[in-house]
Amino acid sequence: MSAPVRCAVIGLGMGKGHAKGFAECPDSRLVAVADLDVKRLAQFKDQVGEENCFTDYRRMLKKVKPDVVGVALPNFLHAPVTIAALEAGAHVLCEKPMAMNVGQARKMIEVARRTRRTLGINLSYRFTPQARALKDLVDGGALGKVYHAYTSWTRRDGFPGFGGWFGQRKLSGGGPLIDLGVHRLDMAMWLMGGPTPVTVSGSAHYDIGVPRAKKEKKAFDVEDLACGFIRFDTGASLVFEISWGGHQADPEEMCTRVMGTEGTAVHRNEGGGYAFVAEYFTEKN
Ligand SMILES: NC(=O)c1ccc[n+]([C@@H]2O[C@H](COP(=O)([O-])OP(=O)(O)OC[C@H]3O[C@@H](n4cnc5c(N)ncnc54)[C@H](O)[C@@H]3O)[C@@H](O)[C@H]2O)c1
Incomplete structure (x- = not known):
């Protein structure tokens, strides 16, 4: 031993x-x-x-x-x-x-x-049983040719405080995109089989966090929402939307949807928290 x-x-x-x-x-x-x-x-x-x-x-x-x-x-x-x-x-x-x-x-x-x-x-969400089950399904060919995906994680009021390292670009590298977005982009691109991005375009918005931090006189210079569009070498596309705060129903909303010619795989949370479901949709049968 x-x-x-x-x-x-x-x-x-x-x-x-x-x-x-x-x-x-x-x-x-x-x-x-x-x-x-x-x-x-x-x-x-x-x-x-x-x-x-x-x-x-x-x-x-x-x-x-x-x-x-x-x-x-x-x-x-x-x-x-x-x-x-x-x-x-x-x-x-x-x-x-x-x-x-x-x-x-x-x-x-x-x-x-x-x-x-x-x-x-x-990238801990890869290790959820739901993500593993979907990965096996996709790798087994259940989606056919993957042509598009959508991935998101948005919070109702999930700013990690103002004045700390998370909200200062020089210490964090950015806001929700680098904090939460890395998980959901990884989930989508991992399920898609790791295609190489060819072009990326996006927007970052500073309408909620920066004014709130200013009122509290705390340091905060990162976005509260980032969204974008990626095109891959396979021809597939990916839309992403990530935020720490905004007007919405649940505290946490997460969804990754990967669409192929034979089926669609979905990894999403349920109940506004950290319980996950895996879904597969097909019209084949
Ligand atoms: N995988 C996930 O889902 C997940 C969840 C939460 C946080 N994280 C990541 O974990 C990391 C830490 O986040 P956190 O929420 O624990 O932050 P935190 O600020 O609560 O903890 C960081 C710790 O590092 C210590 N530290 C700072 N500089 C140090 C140094 N030079 N030497 C030794 N210790 C030092 C601080 O004293 C503090 O205790 C971040 O990168 C965050 O993105 C990942």
């Missing part, structure tokens, strides 16, 4: 979920955590030992030499910290969005290849 994989987590907001997964999986062990926030760190003292709770992630990488690192930091730190962890010899599971821009993402891939480490991005 091989020894359990030694895992560490950097960033203990969403990273608490990484820590829980690493600790509960029979093949892995949580051995260290890092965060600048000592209150968040203190919650792990009993689990990993005080000596394995670090405010300096570089020290943690050097001292603990984990096999795997979960990176769950504000977006502007994804690329530099992932690269530092790969260079230290660890495999990395980095939170979405992968990076602030394509240049950073390419650099991360280049370092992973050179160091021969695995780099994964936590």
Whole structure:
């Protein structure tokens, strides 16, 4: 039997979920955590030992030499910290969005290849049973030729606060498109078989968040809605619509619909929250 994989987590907001997964999986062990926030760190003292709770992630990488690192930091730190962890010899599971821009993402891939480490991005909705069932169906040919898709995630009032890193472009890279949109664009393009975009056009709107933040005298310079149109090398098209806030019925509305000559696959939420359904429509029979 091989020894359990030694895992560490950097960033203990969403990273608490990484820590829980690493600790509960029979093949892995949580051995260290890092965060600048000592209150968040203190919650792990009993689990990993005080000596394995670090405010300096570089020290943690050097001292603990984990096999795997979960990176769950504000977006502007994804690329530099992932690269530092790969260079230290660890495999990395980095939170979405992968990076602030394509240049950073390419650099991360280049370092992973050179160091021969695995780099994964936590596009977590792929792992819902509904998404997996649809992927099997599509890969089995149930849609025929895929020619069009629509993908959306809109919130009624789901701004992640004003004044924090999420709403400041230099720290987040953007608003709902880079935050929620990466999940729904990934879902659509993954189900479509990974076509290459040829042209993209879009619009970003600043009509709700920016005025609200101004009233509260808080920093906020990202869009509250982004929409667009992508054309792929296969000839297929994709329409997307993503927002953190707007007048609508449910708190969260998510839908990805992939249309083919033989059928349509739908992955959507139900009840305004995080319960999902998978649907397949065909006129064939
Ligand atoms: N996969 C998903 O569905 C999902 C859901 C939520 C968040 N996320 C992603 O997770 C990431 C983190 O989001 P969050 O909501 O946990 O944010 P957060 O602000 O709550 O947590 C980030 C943590 O990083 C720590 N930190 C900041 N700089 C640091 C540094 N230099 N060294 C060590 N620690 C540092 C902060 O103290 C904080 O505890 C984001 O990229 C977000 O997009 C993904």
